Amino acid sequence: MAKIITVTSGKGGVGKTTTTAAIGAALARTGDRVAVVDFDVGLRNLDLVMGAERRVVFDLVNVVQGDARLSQALIKDKRVDTLFLLPASQTRDKDALTEEGVDKVIAELSSQFDWVICDSPAGIERGATLAMRHADIAIVVTNPEVSSVRDSDRIVGILDAKTLKATRGETVDKRLLLTRYDAARAARGDMLNTADVLEILSIPLLGIIPESPDVLKASNFGVPVSINDPASAPAKAYIDAARRLKGEELPVQVPTAPRGGFLSKLLRRAA
Amino acid sequence: MSLWNRFFSSSSSAPQARERLQILLSHERQVLGGDDLLSSLREDILAVVAKRVPCDREAVKVRLDKGSPLSILEIEVEIRGEVASLGRAAA
Ligand SMILES: Nc1ncnc2c1ncn2[C@@H]1O[C@H](COP(=O)(O)OP(=O)(O)OP(=O)(O)O)[C@@H](O)[C@H]1O
Ligand SMILES: [Mg+2]
DSSP, X not given: OOEEEEEEOSSTTSSHHHXXXXXXXXXXXXXXXXXXXXXXXXXXXXXXXXXXXXXXXXXXXXXXXXSSOHHHHOEEOSSOTTEEEEOOOOOSOGGGOOHHXXXXXXXXXXXXXXXXXXXXXXXXXXXXXXXXXXXXXXXXXXXXSHHXXXXXXXXXXXXHHHXXXXXXXXXXXXXXXXXXXXXXXXXXXXXXXXXXXXXXXXXXXXXXXXXXXXXXXXXXXXXXXXXXXXXXXXHHHHHHHHHHHTTOOOOOOOOOOOSOOHHHHHHHHHO | OOHHHHHHOOOOOHHHHXXXXXXXXXXXXXXXTTOHHHHHHHHHHHHHHHHHSOOOGGGEEEEEEOOSSOXXXXXXXXXXXXXXXXXXXXX
């Protein structure tokens, strides 16, 4: 039986897909069998971030509708051989996914993998609720910014109301992943800091991913950032988050401002 | 903003953000709570009330006290002005 993780946020563009790929790859690197599933029907992107876009033949909707077997749709990663991708379809028909269909696919994945990681679409509509339906763990991806925090709060409420766990009277294990964290701005007091967000959302912290050009670089190459350059700051943060998911107790490092002293900051501000 | 300020004020806006969020979310958690039943009920009630008396979204609060064997649905609608006169005007 796999642990089912849903990566969700409410707000768009905060780093869900980046996170799904990075944590999926980091977990798979430890030898665990991992399936990452793109629930963003109509706007698939996980295939691109994982560099598998040219190998997509069948997708989630094909499997749900019985047009392909799961084994035909799963794409094995070229770098980590315990990592698999189930891509989303490009169809614009959002109703292509049904609860029963998703239940069947998740059950089948669950029997074959150690981890199933569902990349949720933005929003709080059907696509997002289907993606979180089976979650044991929800990674709530949040940027330190008012609208993202507000939407995350909303998602936390929905996780407590609309998941299978919630309807069984259990609770989904919710973890905050603070992403695109800009240490310099937090130090200046121009950005909500970690303590602020934690206090407001009051769910445990899974990790803090710094804002970094390495993320864009990795996605340009089509390699999950956690394995593209494992020594880079965001890679380390994602690898640590994956280890915490596996039960390790690691202290969370709050990113510190990179070099560039007072003078350069002054100059930048004056410009 | 003056040049002086741009250079030297620690224009920290984060405390503002935190305060606004705390106020907003304590409200939204009550009225939305992610629970579909409650938010649909709220919308329905708002529509019914607003037909007769002016009433805005924030004025309708719906809470469900889940219990067993009895749950209590609590509905609170704030209406500004005098209801009697409003009622006649709308009729
Ligand atoms: N830590 C980071 N540092 C810098 N850029 C980042 C970081 N995390 C994500 N990004 C960038 O932000 C953009 C959005 O990321 P991503 O696609 O992962 O978000 P998403 O939440 O999946 O979006 P959507 O809601 O549209 O599915 C991408 O261009 C990505 O490269
Ligand atoms: Mg995405």
